Amino acid sequence: METITIKDIARALNLSTSTVSRALRNSYEINAETKKLVMEYAEKMHYRPNPIALSLRDSKSKSIGVIIPEIANNFFSQLINGIESIAYSLGYHTVIFQSHESYEREVANTNYLVSRKVDGLLVSLSSLTTDLVHFEELIEKGMPIVFFDRVPNDIETHKVVVDNFLGSYEATEHLIQSGRRRIAHLTSPIYLSIATERLAGYKKALEDNGIAFDESYVKYCHHGGKLTTENEAAMQELLSMPEPPDAILAASDRLTSGCLSVLHKNHIRIPEEIALVGFTNIGVADLLNPPLTAVVQPAMEMGQQAVELLIRLIENPKKISKFETRSFKTSLMVRESSAGSRS
Amino acid sequence: METITIKDIARALNLSTSTVSRALRNSYEINAETKKLVMEYAEKMHYRPNPIALSLRDSKSKSIGVIIPEIANNFFSQLINGIESIAYSLGYHTVIFQSHESYEREVANTNYLVSRKVDGLLVSLSSLTTDLVHFEELIEKGMPIVFFDRVPNDIETHKVVVDNFLGSYEATEHLIQSGRRRIAHLTSPIYLSIATERLAGYKKALEDNGIAFDESYVKYCHHGGKLTTENEAAMQELLSMPEPPDAILAASDRLTSGCLSVLHKNHIRIPEEIALVGFTNIGVADLLNPPLTAVVQPAMEMGQQAVELLIRLIENPKKISKFETRSFKTSLMVRESSAGSRS
Incomplete structure (x- = not known):
């Protein structure tokens, strides 16, 4: 072969x-x-290349650790495929760990990966991570780390993100243009970079279209929708408001499918009663009932660029004069779940 | 904490x-x-427990390597969550690798994991693996390995599987009882244990119901549906038959959603023109159009038991008198995609 x-x-x-x-x-x-x-x-x-042989030759482990919140998420699994495609062609192994949205497990994964001598880390923060000391210490010691998707503002290194502000702005504006006025936003904890940015895009689109921002239409799910109960509770609060929303912008894979499920269970017609747009890379968006309008992220490409930046840090540690943040555009795929105007 | x-x-x-x-x-x-x-x-x-401290104390790495075909698959991602829940509570790290249905990458992953001194391996074979020497050699050297889902017949060790024969039999019988006669079977390469067993269950159900088995209704996708083109080609062959099928039993996550997608594109009414049942653990089966009848595997529990068996092998290497194969039952979740009789 x-x-x-x-x-x-x-x-x-x-x-x-x-x-x-x-x-x-x-x-x-x-x-x-x-x-x-x-x-x-x-x-x-x-x-x-033969990774084992490479590894013996230059006394590096020729492996990259990847820490993500969870793999049962279309965005992350596509992103990992992007990472692996490049890593493999450059002779690196990819070692995958899940934090399960837990700070404690993120720290344990990091310690383990370091103890097993990976050459660098690719990290997307867990939704419960607020303390970053475990990464700061490693970077000080010279461990190459590149963050993607959920990135820390206060750590200087390469980062790969999407323009969450714009993605959210476009989705909200699309809902407004199709006649919706009471647009709810279902999102992750606000201390996550992606949640802050998506909320900001949502607010700006409302403001630019003369709609007052109403905090009671924003619901935060502290486990990012990982707990079904949390998701359902947030939706029930929205549905039982005196003026329930006529549209929902959901900020993640799980929040989107969770939201769709609650709307189904409550026999709410989509989009006639409530329109739905979600940040999701689910492969079957067009096969759902109704076909789902999605804010899609170029996950594969993000993974490829993140690992490329990381391998550059690993192989040329002294050549970094300035760190980059690469930002990708999302695509709004309009489908029936938000099409047409309100009945 | x-x-x-x-x-x-x-x-x-x-x-x-x-x-x-x-x-x-x-x-x-x-x-x-x-x-x-x-x-x-x-x-x-x-x-x-503190895995790092444990690891230093007993000079084991306290880590388990998991090799699966791909993580962008609901069955495998749920299974991994089962593995991790038990492994973590027993103080083990879980290191995840994808073979991407490639024999070469399965071998590379195995070599890497062994070189990084994991304490044991959990493996589901790639669809292109026919040669098992890389695992046989390791088992001879005393490396604990437990296989799950796609298991080799010729290697003696613990295995965790589902009753694929019965799952497939029940699904086929359900289609026959709802009036279908020309039932096609879309599956993975036949040398995979799961493909052989599912094909056998399908054939037996036809036979028991007096329907002649017709080889031209069985399509094998050598990459298990990973390549969309392969999936589409198989479906087009079925649709252009003189007597196209009136039902399809798809044998995996990807084959099922790929099949649904082709039926949509061809504006074929489900279940009126063609009914669809798939082996899939997709979380949104009931949100699809139409809601999808699924053969569901207890993935979480399979993962938990596989890792339990593996840790027992790791910690009590001399106590194994006899290897077990644990077999789980699948559940047939009947929904609209196969409900009602033929129009």
């Missing part, structure tokens, strides 16, 4: 084996053009 | 600290009643 070697690539492209080897490791010593040439040829010929 | 110690538990229950410690490690030296007492009290008091 793995018949092609670095030597074969070097011979074919008329380069030295050390150039090919460094190009494949994405080394900063090799120029972009040569890297592209080598990588494309390697891809074409199905070249695969 | 972690204020309660083993000493506190020992004092409260009037046991020695070493008994409590061994009970919490699920040691065979402690009887079941005492274990239950200790574990329940520990649970009640939110006792949490």
